[in-house]
Amino acid sequence: RSTMDTSGLELYYMPTCPYCKKVLRFMDAHDIRMPLHDIMSDAHDHDYLAEHGGKVQVPCLFIDGEALYESDDIIEYLQDRL
Numbered sequence: 229r230s231t232m233d234t235s236g237l238e239l240y241y242m243p244t245c246p247y248c249k250k251v252l253r254f255m256d257a258h259d260i261r262m263p264l265h266d267i268m269s270d271a272h273d274h275d276y277l278a279e280h281g282g283k284v285q286v287p288c289l290f291i292d293g294e295a296l297y298e299s300d301d302i303i304e305y306l307q308d309r310l
Contacts (some may be wrong), residue, residue, distance in 0.1 A: 232309055236264040236292040240277045242268050247299040248287045254303050258310060301303075 239255075239262055241248035254260075265273035266286065278284045281295040287309060289296045296302055 232258075232260055232306070234260060237262045238265060238290045239263070240265045240267055240273060240281070240288040240290070241286050242266065244268075250291075251287045253303050254306065257298050258306070260306060260310075273304045 230259040241264060242254065243254075247300065254273060264290070265276075267277055267284070274284065277286070277288055280290070280293065281288050281297075285297055287299055287302055288303045291305070296305060
Protein backbone atom coordinates (compact mmCIF):
# COMPACT_ATOMS: atom_id res chain seq x y z
CA ARG A 229 0.00 0.00 0.00
CA SER A 230 1.31 3.43 -0.90
CA THR A 231 2.31 5.75 1.90
CA MET A 232 2.78 8.59 -0.54
CA ASP A 233 1.54 11.97 0.66
CA THR A 234 -0.81 13.17 -2.06
CA SER A 235 -1.97 16.33 -0.32
CA GLY A 236 -1.83 19.20 -2.78
CA LEU A 237 -2.11 16.83 -5.77
CA GLU A 238 -5.07 16.66 -8.17
CA LEU A 239 -5.27 14.93 -11.54
CA TYR A 240 -7.32 16.28 -14.44
CA TYR A 241 -8.09 13.65 -17.07
CA MET A 242 -10.47 12.32 -19.74
CA PRO A 243 -11.58 8.66 -19.54
CA THR A 244 -10.97 8.14 -23.28
CA CYS A 245 -7.43 9.57 -23.30
CA PRO A 246 -4.76 6.84 -23.66
CA TYR A 247 -2.16 8.99 -21.87
CA CYS A 248 -4.57 9.51 -18.98
CA LYS A 249 -5.19 5.76 -18.83
CA LYS A 250 -1.43 5.23 -18.61
CA VAL A 251 -1.18 7.56 -15.59
CA LEU A 252 -4.27 6.03 -13.96
CA ARG A 253 -2.86 2.51 -14.44
CA PHE A 254 0.38 3.60 -12.75
CA MET A 255 -1.59 5.12 -9.88
CA ASP A 256 -3.67 1.94 -9.49
CA ALA A 257 -0.60 -0.28 -9.56
CA HIS A 258 0.99 1.76 -6.76
CA ASP A 259 -2.25 2.42 -4.85
CA ILE A 260 -1.89 6.18 -5.25
CA ARG A 261 -5.08 8.03 -4.38
CA MET A 262 -5.84 11.69 -5.04
CA PRO A 263 -8.77 13.79 -6.26
CA LEU A 264 -9.58 13.03 -9.90
CA HIS A 265 -11.32 15.50 -12.20
CA ASP A 266 -12.95 14.23 -15.40
CA ILE A 267 -13.03 17.31 -17.64
CA MET A 268 -15.58 15.68 -19.95
CA SER A 269 -18.22 15.17 -17.26
CA ASP A 270 -17.73 18.39 -15.30
CA ALA A 271 -17.74 21.77 -17.03
CA HIS A 272 -16.28 23.44 -13.92
CA ASP A 273 -13.26 21.09 -14.04
CA HIS A 274 -12.84 21.77 -17.77
CA ASP A 275 -12.92 25.53 -17.17
CA TYR A 276 -10.59 25.30 -14.17
CA LEU A 277 -8.03 23.41 -16.25
CA ALA A 278 -8.23 25.99 -19.05
CA GLU A 279 -7.95 28.93 -16.66
CA HIS A 280 -5.33 27.64 -14.20
CA GLY A 281 -3.39 25.29 -16.46
CA GLY A 282 -3.32 27.70 -19.37
CA LYS A 283 -4.56 25.08 -21.83
CA VAL A 284 -7.01 22.23 -22.04
CA GLN A 285 -4.61 19.30 -22.17
CA VAL A 286 -4.79 16.08 -20.22
CA PRO A 287 -3.46 14.43 -18.24
CA CYS A 288 -2.61 17.37 -16.04
CA LEU A 289 -1.37 16.96 -12.50
CA PHE A 290 -1.77 20.03 -10.34
CA ILE A 291 0.93 20.16 -7.67
CA ASP A 292 -0.05 22.79 -5.11
CA GLY A 293 -1.78 24.67 -7.94
CA GLU A 294 1.06 24.33 -10.48
CA ALA A 295 0.26 22.38 -13.66
CA LEU A 296 2.41 19.45 -14.79
CA TYR A 297 1.57 18.01 -18.21
CA GLU A 298 2.73 14.92 -20.14
CA SER A 299 2.02 11.42 -18.86
CA ASP A 300 5.69 10.40 -18.62
CA ASP A 301 6.53 13.52 -16.59
CA ILE A 302 3.58 12.92 -14.26
CA ILE A 303 4.55 9.27 -13.75
CA GLU A 304 8.17 10.28 -13.12
CA TYR A 305 7.03 12.86 -10.55
CA LEU A 306 4.88 10.27 -8.75
CA GLN A 307 7.56 7.55 -9.00
CA ASP A 308 10.13 9.85 -7.38
CA ARG A 309 7.81 10.33 -4.40
CA LEU A 310 6.89 6.71 -3.72
